[in-house]
Amino acid sequence: MGTVEPQVAHSDAVQEVTDGFHLVIDALKLNGIDTIFGLPGIPITDFTRMAQAAGLRVISFRHEQNAGNAAAIAGFMTQKPGICLTVSELAVAKPLAKAAFRVLHAEDIGVGIARAIRAAVSGRPGGVYLDLPAKLFAQTMDAEAGKKSLIKVVDPAPKQIPGADAVKRAVDLLKGAKKPLIVLGKGAAYAQADAEIHSLIEKTGIPYLPMSMAKGLLPDTHEQCASAARSYVLPEADVVMLIGARLNWLLSHGKGKTWGGKDHKAWGGQKFIQIDISPQEMDSNVRIDAPVVGDIGSCVSALLAGIGSTWAKPSTEWLNAIAERKYKNIAKMAETLAKNPTPMNFHSALNVVRDIVKANPDAILVNEGANALDFTRSIVDMYKPRKRLDVGTWGVMGIGMGFSVAAAVVSGEPVIAIEGDSAFGFSGMEVETVCRYNLPVCVVIFNNNGVYRGTDVNPTGGADVAPTVFVKGARYDKLMEAFGGVGVHATTPAELRKAMEEAIRSRRPTLINAVIDETAGTESGRITSLNPASGKKK
Ligand code: TPW
Numbered sequence: 381m382g383t384v385e386p387q388v389a390h391s392d393a394v395q396e397v398t399d400g401f402h403l404v405i406d407a408l409k410l411n412g413i414d415t416i417f418g419l420p421g422i423p424i425t426d427f428t429r430m431a432q433a434a435g436l437r438v439i440s441f442r443h444e445q446n447a448g449n450a451a452a453i454a455g456f457m458t459q460k461p462g463i464c465l466t467v468s469e470l471a472v473a474k475p476l477a478k479a480a481f482r483v484l485h486a487e488d489i490g491v492g493i494a495r496a497i498r499a500a501v502s503g504r505p506g507g508v509y510l511d512l513p514a515k516l517f518a519q520t521m522d523a524e525a526g527k528k529s530l531i532k533v534v535d536p537a538p539k540q541i542p543g544a545d546a547v548k549r550a551v552d553l554l555k556g557a558k559k560p561l562i563v564l565g566k567g568a569a570y571a572q573a574d575a576e577i578h579s580l581i582e583k584t585g586i587p588y589l590p591m592s593m594a595k596g597l598l599p600d601t602h603e604q605c606a607s608a609a610r611s612y613v614l615p616e617a618d619v620v621m622l623i624g625a626r627l628n629w630l631l632s633h634g635k636g637k638t639w640g641g642k643d644h645k646a647w648g649g650q651k652f653i654q655i656d657i658s659p660q661e662m663d664s665n666v667r668i669d670a671p672v673v674g675d676i677g678s679c680v681s682a683l684l685a686g687i688g689s690t691w692a693k694p695s696t697e698w699l700n701a702i703a704e705r706k707y708k709n710i711a712k713m714a715e716t717l718a719k720n721p722t723p724m725n726f727h728s729a730l731n732v733v734r735d736i737v738k739a740n741p742d743a744i745l746v747n748e749g750a751n752a753l754d755f756t757r758s759i760v761d762m763y764k765p766r767k768r769l770d771v772g773t774w775g776v777m778g779i780g781m782g783f784s785v786a787a788a789v790v791s792g793e794p795v796i797a798i799e800g801d802s803a804f805g806f807s808g809m810e811v812e813t814v815c816r817y818n819l820p821v822c823v824v825i826f827n828n829n830g831v832y833r834g835t836d837v838n839p840t841g842g843a844d845v846a847p848t849v850f851v852k853g854a855r856y857d858k859l860m861e862a863f864g865g866v867g868v869h870a871t872t873p874a875e876l877r878k879a880m881e882e883a884i885r886s887r888r889p890t891l892i893n894a895v896i897d898e899t900a901g902t903e904s905g906r907i908t909s910l911n912p913a914s915g916k917k918k
Pocket of ligand 1: 748749750751752753774775776777778799800801802803804826828830831832833901904905
């Protein structure tokens with residue numbers, strides 16, 4: 381228990397007191413929190429000093445947004461709340477947070493933090509805002525009473541067991557399927573029910589698709605992985621079981637042409653089983669025939685029990701049809717990856733990244749950009765759970781360096797960040813943070829001179845460059861050198877390979893400026909079709 385200067389009480393006896401600062405620190409420590417991501421500034425500067433003095437790891441950033449991203453991904457990786465310390469405003473945070481509380485009295489700090497922890501990690505996990513007004517920190521109270529006011533949260537994310545009828549309904553539907561498919565989402569990765577999921581996939585023999593952050597839950601090279609035949613399996617499947625994956629825009633809301641529907645909104649005829657912690661997720665876009673509500677671990681275990689030991693695997697006709705497409709696509713991709721064009725393009729560069737990740741399956745891959753994101757997701761196989769951290773559902777650029785710092789701090793493993801040059805710019809200043817804490821982060825910037833590409837021209841012929849174009853031939857590697865890290869300028873796959881290998885081996889902060897053909901890639905990566913066309917005739 382932290383204490384402040386003893387004060388003399390009326391009775392002349394020495395009374396131990398504590399204050400708001402120490403109560404917050406003690407409440408966090410009591411709940412197993414060992415790291416705070418933040419940015420000091422009045423009124424929390426002293427707090428950061430005291431937290432560090434009390435043995436917490438305080439990782440301070442150059443922009444709070446990056447500290448927020450770091451805390452978010454730390455939460456994803458550990459199931460413990462990631463803590464972001466910032467000077468902010470309750471009214472701004474409230475509409476964006478899962479919950480928001482304000483603590484006004486020192487004696488309520490314990491309950492405030494307990495409530496915030498529960499709100500963050502129970503049910504569908506989410507960001508919680510705890511507002512601690514400046515004057516709270518200086519409030520004092522009796523040390524013993526303060527200690528008693530703290531709460532060590534018991535079972536912060538209680539199991540949610542699915543109903544037996546729901547499980548039976550799902551098993552029956554799956555049993556009747558001719559062309560079943562499983563989709564794994566990042567909820568499945570978060571749940572840390574890796575063994576159960578692995579066993580469900582292999583026992584049923586059902587082909588599966590991992591969503592971006594579920595890659596590696598089973599190795600992407602697994603026989604049943606249907607990623608390379610995605611555009612075949614989605615419209616063809618008759619029963620689809622979603623495990624911690626939502627039917628949002630990333631899955632075309634479960635309908636439309638992607639799913640074999642006649643037009644962009646038509647249902648494709650699939651039946652859906654959905655396993656999710658949130659009952660509200662069901663029927664949010666199409667009919668869910670068998671909702672299974674509960675935590676992923678409990679739901680998958682219940683399904684495993686329901687499936688029993690006499691499960692009939694899917695027909696060889698279905699499996700062969702998938703395999704045929706899959707291996708054809710893989711062979712085609714292998715041809716493209718083997719090319720060595722000058723200048724380097726996304727494929728020849730990613731061929732290197734793919735090998736490096738394969739050789740270092742414990743390394744964590746952070747990824748953002750448009751083409752840099754889409755190509756990396758499809759080309760670089762992941763081998764272990766929760767090793768791929770990316771922009772997630774909303775495609776938010778700017779997660780790169782915050783995620784990288786947190787991933788390195790939380791896991792101690794090397795981090796490889798594959799960044800579009802535009803994406804990197806959103807959080808690029810944090811390379812100083814990477815260097816300051818001497819983190820084993822290797823940033824690879826796919827530098828093609830602009831947002832998406834670097835080829836646009838100003839149609840007026842004026843002096844301003846086009847809105848998507850950056851300084852040509854920029855040397856991002858020098859940015860890293862400015863802070864004592866290793867900067868490498870790589871123009872060939874061989875140079876990229878050598879630099880990445882060295883970065884992983886040395887664990888030194890490294891930034892590789894990988895020069896990519898500025899004409900390579902497409903606008904918006906895979907979502908070019910969402911670009912609205914001008915309605916105005918010339
Ligand atoms: C917070 C819009 C989507 S992708 C992208 C932007 C600005 C960058 C694409 O260029 P980059 O990648 O990174 O060079 P590449 O490989 O194609 O060359 N602001 C936020 N989020 C998003 N998604 C955008 C803007 C956007």
